[in-house]
Amino acid sequence: MSDELNGKRIAFLIANEGVEQMELTESLEAVLDAGAEVDLLAPEGGDAQAFNHLDKGDVFQALPVGEADASKYDALVLPGGVVNPDQLRTKAEAVSFVRSFFEAGKPVGVICHGPWTLIEADVVRGRTLTSWPSLQTDLRNAGAEWVDEEVHVDQGLVSSRKPEDLEAFNTKIVEEFAEGIHGGQSEKTARTAA
16 A cells, blocks of 8 residues: 555546446555545435446445535546446536536546546547547547557546556556646646637
């Protein structure tokens, strides 16, 4: 256990059903091992059903994202799974919560299909990131540059493609979360809003 994230509070935003369990639990373990406090948030709060690809996994307890104050968190993680971000992007409170991290310049980690929620929050224009390959056209259409890399960092936005990239992803989110506010993150978000 390290202390890189001592005093940091990290939000993990997941849908009430459909998060890829490995992408949630391994990243959760990484930031906890680095000393962070963590809250799981979901649109409805309560039970959040994880999946191991298509099979049901464990059920996690989450707080309602609509009652969460983004200013109380230092960073955000968006795990993937196909269903997870597809559901999150339809929930206004989840999309608003995500966007607030970019406006404040706070670091964000996103993996696999997670960027669908970023597209809905209108925070990818002018950024470079990676994702599950099937999202590359969606990201390009939203104004991002897509790269096929194990992990990519753009002004505090850490992205990876798939569960096999988790080791590199987790190392990089701990590093970026420890660095804190990234001025370039909020500058890029302000430019896309103009």
